[in-house]
Amino acid sequence: MSSQAAATIIGVAVLENPRLYDTKQPNSIAFDAQFFLAPHVSLVAHLRYYNAKGETFDSMGQYMVCSTLAKTQNGAKLGDEDIKPEDYHVVGDIIWLIPVSAAKEQLRNRPWVSISGAATIPSKDSSTFQKPIPKPNTYVTLGGFLSRYTETNDIPDRFYVEVDHVVFLGRSLIPLETPGKSPFEGSCRKHKQGLRFSFDDNESPETPCRPVKKVKLSNGSPFDDMAPVPRPSNLGPQLSSASLSSD
Numbered sequence: 001m002s003s004q005a006a007a008t009i010i011g012v013a014v015l016e017n018p019r020l021y022d023t024k025q026p027n028s029i030a031f032d033a034q035f036f037l038a039p040h041v042s043l044v045a046h047l048r049y050y051n052a053k054g055e056t057f058d059s060m061g062q063y064m065v066c067s068t069l070a071k072t073q074n075g076a077k078l079g080d081e082d083i084k085p086e087d088y089h090v091v092g093d094i095i096w097l098i099p100v101s102a103a104k105e106q107l108r109n110r111p112w113v114s115i116s117g118a119a120t121i122p123s124k125d126s127s128t129f130q131k132p133i134p135k136p137n138t139y140v141t142l143g144g145f146l147s148r149y150t151e152t153n154d155i156p157d158r159f160y161v162e163v164d165h166v167v168f169l170g171r172s173l174i175p176l177e178t179p180g181k182s183p184f185e186g187s188c189r190k191h192k193q194g195l196r197f198s199f200d201d202n203e204s205p206e207t208p209c210r211p212v213k214k215v216k217l218s219n220g221s222p223f224d225d226m227a228p229v230p231r232p233s234n235l236g237p238q239l240s241s242a243s244l245s246s247d
Contacts, residue, residue, distance in 0.1 A: 005117025007069040009092070009146070011035050012100065012107050014197045015047070015065070018057040027051045031094075032083055033065065035111045036199045037148055043111070044087065044195070045069070046078045049094040060197060062100050062107065067092040069113070083194040089149065089156045108199055113161055116141040116169075132166060139169035 013033045021030040029051050035043040047067050069092045072078075078085045119134040134140050144163040149156045 005115055007113055007115045008066065008095075009035070009069050009111050009113050010066045011064070011111025012102065012109055013045075013063055013065045013111070014060065014107065015057070015063055015097075016060045016195055016197060018059070021048055027054070029057070030078070032195060033067075034195065034197060034199070035146070036108045037110055037146060040200060041148060042199055043146065043149070044083070044089050046072070046083075046088045046091045047094050048092070049097065062102055064098040064100055066095045066097070068095065086155065104199065104201070110145045110147060112143065113146045114141065114143045115161070134166070134168060135171075138171055141167045141169060
């Protein structure tokens with residue numbers, strides 16, 4: 001997909017480390033978010049939220065989240081937590097959130113994404129699209145479950161969506177791009193320093209894809225002492241697969 005694509009994600013997420021994003025905007029809060037993709041694989045996002053009602057948030061909570069998504073940019077202001085800016089896979093702005101209370105097994109559901117943009121490299125051979133294959137530079141809107149991502153130099157460069165539907169919206173004037181090589185390195189990553197929650201019952205010393213460094217975690221389940229999250233007062237399917245380049 002083109003770099004001018006727009007993306008939205010909806011799913012169950014664990015939000016940690018709420019903090020003030022901008023001292024000049026006291027209602028602007030930043031979270032470290034995790035979405036489950038597969039065993040040993042999670043999507044780590046830096047999400048902002050405009051707290052119009054002055055809600056209070058625990059240090060960690062479970063939420064149903066709808067948020068915009070964008071690629072992390074170099075030099076972006078992402079707060080002062082233990083997670084480095086380059087450790088975030090994506091950034092975004094939360095459109096709405098609803099607190100939930102679920103067992104860890106119930107949290108292991110992949111998020112749904114909706115993406116609109118130009119299909120600049122619609123090729124089955126390069127794994128950028130499976131049937132139906134749009135014509136080059138055709139605008140499309142697609143929806144499906146986010147399943148994994150691949151990396152180059154530890155930076156996510158391609159995200160894979162199990163497409164449920166595609167809507168064709170016409171032709172684009174964006175110049176054609178040349179398909180680039182993106183060797184599969186797997187989606188497995190070490191647990192991020194600064195994040196207490198893990199979708200896995202036990203942290204493995206290494207993932208099935210490649211060795212990772214051991215990270216010391218706090219003892220016990222992160223949900224053992226979790227208090228119920230207050231409900232905000234202002235809140236009144238899988239057929240084929242495609243991959244999306246984040247470039």
